[in-house]
Amino acid sequence: MTTSLSAFLPNPNPNLPNPNLLHNHNFTLSSVRSWKNKTTPSKTPFSVSCSSSSHAYDVVIVGAGVIGLTIARHFLLSSDLSVAIVDKALPCSGATGAGQGHLWMVNKTPGSATWDLAWRSHQLWTTLAQSLEEQGLDPTVELGWKKSGSLLIGRSDAESDMLKGRVKQLCEAGLKAEYLSSTDLFKEEPDLLVDRDSAAAFLPVDCQLDAHRTVEYIEKTNRNFASEGRYGEFFNDPVKCFIRSDGNGEVKAVQTFKNTLYSKKAVIVAAGCWTGCLIQDLFRNWGMELHVPVRPRKGHLLVLQNFNLLALNHGVMEADYLNHPTISGLESSDYEKDLSVSMVASIDAAGNLLLGSSREFVGFNTDLDESVVSYVWRRVGEFFPKLKTLSLSDLSASRKVRIGLRPYMPDGKPMIGPVPGLSNVYLAAGHEGAGLSLAFGTAEMIVEMVLGNQGKVDTAPFAVQQALD
Numbered sequence: 097m098t099t100s101l102s103a104f105l106p107n108p109n110p111n112l113p114n115p116n117l118l119h120n121h122n123f124t125l126s127s128v129r130s131w132k133n134k135t136t137p138s139k140t141p142f143s144v145s146c147s148s149s150s151h152a153y154d155v156v157i158v159g160a161g162v163i164g165l166t167i168a169r170h171f172l173l174s175s176d177l178s179v180a181i182v183d184k185a186l187p188c189s190g191a192t193g194a195g196q197g198h199l200w201m202v203n204k205t206p207g208s209a210t211w212d213l214a215w216r217s218h219q220l221w222t223t224l225a226q227s228l229e230e231q232g233l234d235p236t237v238e239l240g241w242k243k244s245g246s247l248l249i250g251r252s253d254a255e256s257d258m259l260k261g262r263v264k265q266l267c268e269a270g271l272k273a274e275y276l277s278s279t280d281l282f283k284e285e286p287d288l289l290v291d292r293d294s295a296a297a298f299l300p301v302d303c304q305l306d307a308h309r310t311v312e313y314i315e316k317t318n319r320n321f322a323s324e325g326r327y328g329e330f331f332n333d334p335v336k337c338f339i340r341s342d343g344n345g346e347v348k349a350v351q352t353f354k355n356t357l358y359s360k361k362a363v364i365v366a367a368g369c370w371t372g373c374l375i376q377d378l379f380r381n382w383g384m385e386l387h388v389p390v391r392p393r394k395g396h397l398l399v400l401q402n403f404n405l406l407a408l409n410h411g412v413m414e415a416d417y418l419n420h421p422t423i424s425g426l427e428s429s430d431y432e433k434d435l436s437v438s439m440v441a442s443i444d445a446a447g448n449l450l451l452g453s454s455r456e457f458v459g460f461n462t463d464l465d466e467s468v469v470s471y472v473w474r475r476v477g478e479f480f481p482k483l484k485t486l487s488l489s490d491l492s493a494s495r496k497v498r499i500g501l502r503p504y505m506p507d508g509k510p511m512i513g514p515v516p517g518l519s520n521v522y523l524a525a526g527h528e529g530a531g532l533s534l535a536f537g538t539a540e541m542i543v544e545m546v547l548g549n550q551g552k553v554d555t556a557p558f559a560v561q562q563a564l565d
Contacts, residue, residue, distance in 0.1 A: 151328060152358040153180040155546070156350050158335055158374070159366035160185075161192040162307065162531050163524050165314045166539040167364060168327070172318055174543055178326040179318075180357050182350060184334035187311045191368055192531055194397060194500025196442055196450045197307050199533045202246040202299040203413060205262075206269035209509050209557040214530070215269075216553050217537030221303070224536075238313045240306020240445040246411040247276070247285065248297040249439075249479070255415045256295040263297045274298040287407050289481055304411060305532060306444055330355055338363070338378055346520045362546045364522045369393075369460070369503040371525035375515065384517065389563060390526045393504035394458050396468045398451040398476075399496040406449060406482055411442035414479065420455055423471070433458050437471050439479050451476050453529070455502070462499050469497055502528040505563065510534065512541050512558035522546065523560050 155171055157164045160183035168179045187193075199221050204214045225235040235241035250259045259275060266273035276284065276296040284298070321327040330352060339349040339356070349358045365371050369392035379386040417438035433456040440452045454468050470488060477483040488495065505511070505526035515521040524542050527534050537553060544551045556562075 150356040153178045154361045155179045156357045156359040157181045157364045160187045162535045164366035166535040170539040170543045172321045180328045182330040191500040194498040197305040200246045200302045202248045206265045212553045213537045217534050220536035240309040242445045243303045245300040246302035250295045250415045259297045366524040369501045391504045392501035394456050396454045397498040400449040401494045403449040414439040437475050504528050511560045511563045513560045
């Protein structure tokens with residue numbers, strides 16, 4: 097039977113999914129790829145007939161963020177299965193393209209539920225960068241790769257003690273972390289405000305990517321399998337409903353506005369903060385209840401292009417980032433937002449200064465909030481005095497703001513695994529701000545589950561059933 101998803105119907109409540117966000121886009125024709133044309137999706141649409149058509153693949157992936165794309169890549173490279181990926185928009189149009197691109201372990205805790213997945217993913221990203229070099233390619237060009245290391249900054253005795261403990265934990269986990277006193281920290285970052293109570297945990301192995309370059313590279317890799325009939329992209333084509341088999345009750349197809357994509361083996365939902373809407377409505381219309389607790393958590397990222405006033409040798413993050421303290425008394429929009437702002441700063445491979453970060457719950461609203469941007473600017477200025485000499489209005493020509501909706505989970509862990517009651521439907525969502533850093537490990541985990549192979553990372557902490565309990 098066919099089940100409509102009410103998440104795609106008009107909804108007047110701004111805190112609930114806005115249908116315009118689901119299927120408004122610049123192109124009106126189906127975006128199934130023309131594989132002879134190698135133009136990236138952000139530049140030119142690939143158009144075919146608007147008439148609906150049917151296609152069959154082994155695996156159908158809903159969501160073309162970095163999680164969905166890397167899952168497709170891993171299937172293609174490690175199996176002989178065919179893969180289709182479908183999205184309401186284009187890659188990098190959501191949370192993936194709005195982030196800073198950090199592949200950091202300094203803010204991860206050894207022994208935590210996500211540590212093994214994060215470290216496995218970090219290793220896989222590093223292996224990719226090394227393999228590109230072995231092929232004579234520059235990972236900086238291909239991925240925006242930058243191995244600059246990261247600093248977790250403390251400014252009190254309590255934070256210094258915490259950082260010493262973190263460095264010990266990281267070293268015991270096999271990483272070469274260092275504790276920097278105020279003197280050593282000033283040598284590493286002369287433009288950082290450093291006093292006698294300042295200290296840092298330094299992790300030289302940490303890296304960052306440019307999400308747009310990385311996604312283009314992954315897409316290029318995936319498209320190499322199109323000539324074999326093993327890969328298809330269906331972008332600018334929102335999911336309309338799922339089709340369930342009358343025989344075994346499994347989902348046999350994904351119905352979009354323009355295509356029916358039949359799945360022979362698995363359907364994987366990697367739709368970020370929209371995952372809960374899709375799954376909840378799917379079950380409700382089948383007379384079943386399943387609440388997936390993923391929520392959108394909005395973030396603003398300030399980008400300053402060609403900004404040379406500030407020298408920054410490493411990526412830096414304040415220790416309070418780990419706690420996300422809530423700000424009170426900030427004038428902004430009318431929602432109960434639980435706004436938090438913490439200093440995170442880095443310079444990407446293109447030389448852009450990236451400043452964040454904010455976190456707030458305002459439903460699916462993606463409007464620019466200048467008060468939040470101002471608060472980010474002031475917070476960063478508390479760590480870098482040079483910036484206090486400038487106002488945001490002075491930087492209007494070089495300023496951009498990225499806004500994205502992180503897929504938040506209450507327990508801080510993504511859901512990775514099969515959906516209870518639907519053995520061929522898998523979720524890979526809820527990574528919040530760690531989508532890039534956890535992407536390769538997540539892709540490997542999902543593929544091994546579908547293929548029935550022994551995983552390299554324990555899957556139990558990420559079980560969908562556990563998130564629902």
